[in-house]
Amino acid sequence: MSLHINTPLIASTSLSARTGREVWLKLDALQPAGSFKIRGVGLACQTYQERGARRFVSSSGGNAGLAVAYAGRQLGVPVTVVVPQTTTERAKSLIAAEGAQVQVHGASWVEANAHAQSLLDAQSAFIHPFDDPLLWQGHASLVDEVAAAGLQPDLIVLSVGGGGLLCGVLAGLARNGWSDIPVLAMETMGADSLAQALATRSHVTLPAIRSIATSLGARQVCRQAFEQSQRLPVRSAVVDDRAAVEAALAFADDHRVIVEPACGAALAAVYQNLAALEAAQRVLVVVCGGVGASHAQLVAWQQSL
Template sequence: MSDPVTLHDIYLARSRIAGQAARTPLILSQSLSARFDAEIYLKLETLQPSGAFKLRGALNKIASLAPEQLERGVTTASTGNHGRAVAWASKRLGARAIICVSELVPANKIAAIEALGAEARVIGRSQDDAFVEARRLVAEEGMALIEPFDDPLIAAGQGTIGLELMEDVPELDRVLIGLSGGGLLGGIGRAVKGINPKVHVTGVSMLEGAAMIESLAAGKPVEVEEEASLADSLGGGIGLDNRCTFELVREVMDDHHQVSEAAIARAMLHFFEHEKMLVEGAAAVGLAAIEEHGIDVRGEKVALIISGNGVDAETLMRAKTLIDYPAR
């Protein structure tokens, strides 16, 4: 079986999205580097025009569609950030977009989708429920389905982050990546290991509703009940008919940690108070894993993927109530 995503695919994606998605900064965190006796770098996907890494994959996929497909429009199911990315890319490329979301998606993320000119359609209690409506739109209205993760073009787009990491820190030792459907981790993992197989790829999920980890443990894609979390962008299933990311993640991920809501909250508040950044829970799980599991990164060059900024004041206040946040 050939690789669903190759290093060459990722280079092609970079060419396709150039000038639209941002080449985001990689900055050294002085506070985290001092705390963990390592070089801790932050990859700021929060600075994408849509506010999250998802724009890379969405642009790569939509830009590959034929003109007649663009005219019929595109649709997807999303926990928020992918929907914003599809809305942004569709507006840029002149396509109508309907974004199907579940009731668990925060109101601020729905508003952000609508602000970009797309229709947000709220369906059911899970991403799987929302996908039923998206697939109906494909079958009955001829819209093109833009998968959130399980598509080689989507994963290749996200993999362009890995190319940038290796260019900016050629001696990178480890990258910690939020793990949900696997497009982000799979794409980045393929890129960094394609350049240097010794780079250690660590995936991070929340404690409840971690579909990819449950699936890997079972040896096949399985259904997992979705749970509310500060890391809501990591929610959703991987699809029982997963064609790409299950095998990709199994191949490129070296280890994995699950983190508590309190650990996610502490990490979010660190970024707010010490890095002066507003980041969503899914963007903070790398730091949460290092803190909660005592990952020994001493002497290493480490990248944390700060994946998105889709957080509102209410969620940040809820994070603060979860913990007794110590002054540092």
């Protein structure tokens, strides 16, 4: 039994009218833990439990940690999540509400991850937020559901942080015979590690994260994401924080669903009708979700940017 659900796939009347193309939304913001993360995290947790793990440890800016906490509660396995200091109080409280122990350590995910690694023992399994083939296998189910619904898009738009969702979608495209479908990878300025890697054709590490989209706050994408982006039709576009926040707010008005600025980066591609969409008539946007922002927080960010 999977821990994720088959999420709605809907045509967006408002975004189709705005862009002059057919825009479809895969609403993974409606997953039980609030984001797509539970697809891969659920599979990984179930697999590691079957292999004998009696405790899960994760490092996360919020969404992956919440997914691990949710999976642990469903499976009856204790969970420790280490989050960096940039994690919102809302995300920390939601993780704790699932029964997980929350530890705050370090200024960024890198420091939090190092501390999480130090907590591991022989009975613990480390659940990486984005760099594990089990995660990609689980995330690929998103594409399976789209294919099963009979929809074949011309372009898939998604947000990229560490690259787990990108790797999963590319895996899903491959196993459905759709590897020729291009993917538009969206990031925010200051968290654009993939864009810089593609521009320089090197696996770059950002010196720091300078974006409010902390869920995109991996200073370097995983190697799998970098390497696959070199050989598959992956395009990149970057928007500023304000565009991401305003897209999230507009989406809340249009579709009555709250998402983080990290997800707003993908939505900004269609709200701004970016030139990168030009060749596509049928566009699928992965509404990946995120629980670190409320509507009030989105409005506060909009006013401050």
